[in-house]
Amino acid sequence: MRTMAGQTNERAFSPPAKCDICTARFRALCSTLTGEQLERLSGMGRRRTVPPNHYIFRDGDEAQYFASILSGVVKLVKTTADGEQHIMGLMYSQDFLGHTLSKHHRFSAAAATEVELCTFPRAPFSRLLADYPPIERWLFDFTVRELDHCRDWTLTLGRKCSYERVASLLMMIARRARYTGSTPLPPNYAQFELPLTRSELADYLGMTLETVSRMVGKLKRKGLIELRSTREVIVPDIEALAAVANIDYWVTENGRQAGEPQG
């Protein structure tokens, strides 16, 4: 169904955040704050819930808010002129949404599951950033990690075949699910619900949904994953899947040949 264009779903924003009962309190950006500064942040924070498959903000829109994710999974999406979607990343609990340099969003963000956010109006939050280095440092470190991750991802998109790519994406989601999940799991084992459809996996990987489906099937046939349903994935041996995905497979020294950089 097509809805009003240009309108972002605006559920009522609830009252100021109650930081003392917040699940993200100890790892999200507010973990850097104490006393007066925390009050300043929580005073401007508003809770917001976004239902699955609704936009949080849209590419090109003016950025009104920064947000910290409390729960759920957010996909970062760029839409091409011909209507294709490209997913540039997934964001989870304790991650941060917003651009400190651009006043306009550079991609869309949409809820992949139901999402809870803690939102901060742009101007006062920017002032807090300028006033209080620790929170800026948190954001800086977060951005550095995002950049690392994005650079690693260019390897997946540029160098791997479809089978390896699907394995890489499942690895990424599995790792994050282990990290975010509440119930402790055996080491080298993962079980999670895919926050994306086959079509979205394809949009993430630069492939077609048919090929994704075939490669998921191949992983299943080879025993690298099990499927309780089309969305419920079990990875019985993470290391084995990592090997297929060519993760931790990169040479960190030597291994170069004539014609390559010397020195």
Added chain:
Amino acid sequence: MRTMAGQTNERAFSPPAKCDICTARFRALCSTLTGEQLERLSGMGRRRTVPPNHYIFRDGDEAQYFASILSGVVKLVKTTADGEQHIMGLMYSQDFLGHTLSKHHRFSAAAATEVELCTFPRAPFSRLLADYPPIERWLFDFTVRELDHCRDWTLTLGRKCSYERVASLLMMIARRARYTGSTPLPPNYAQFELPLTRSELADYLGMTLETVSRMVGKLKRKGLIELRSTREVIVPDIEALAAVANIDYWVTENGRQAGEPQG
């Protein structure tokens, strides 16, 4: 020729940087500094020159130095177990090399042309970062821009065909050459020397050098570029090349269909 493995070419480091005559003084990270802090930075800075095709540092090595690039082009390279190279980015004058979180390099950096660096020992530079927010802010902003760029690049690798990819990379280099170059050029026109071989272009684009060569030939046949030599490129109409590269072609709002996020 193969040389001693694990050794990075260590030309003699020259005396402390003379900031007042430095070409990068007004846009590099030192542009944020004045008086005492600038003295502190210049006191720890050492010039270093790296000849073309030599490593600056290697993936996995312990990071001894941060560096600001004064001149030349640096390629960021990851080498795979099977000896393939993947180029993750190019760095130019006024860009910054180094990782504020990891003590070990996460990729190699190699000189594509002759490169001049201003290097800073890790520990005192980190202390300066912590002591003096403006320089941390500069690095933060630099990192945000790198992340933007890297995310855009995932679109090129994930969604574009070989012809568009080559055009995209040439666009990127052309834009940067215009920005860095000294001589003023007519608008919508670029002329530059490619800092990379066909093989390196292929490593950047996740293609083979043969396909790169074919696509460069196709761009030439269509009049989108001219070649004075294999390395000297002229772009007579940047906008036309941008159109081929699908740059500024992305929809920034609307354009979505049933089944996509609503709201």
Added chain:
DNA sequence: CGAGTTCTTGACTCGCCTCAATTTGAGTGG
């Protein structure tokens, strides 16, 4: 249980890779 979406599977096509042969260009020495 039916309707609509999502997912799977198969047959065919095409773009890019592979392998191989030249051609071009830069650097060197006679």
Added chain:
DNA sequence: CCACTCAAATTGAGGCGAGTCAAGAACTCG
């Protein structure tokens, strides 16, 4: 200045992996 050498670049023929198109199966939700 030209012949020689070697790396870089171009060009061609053929094969394979992933896209395309199409049909059918399996979920989801009223």
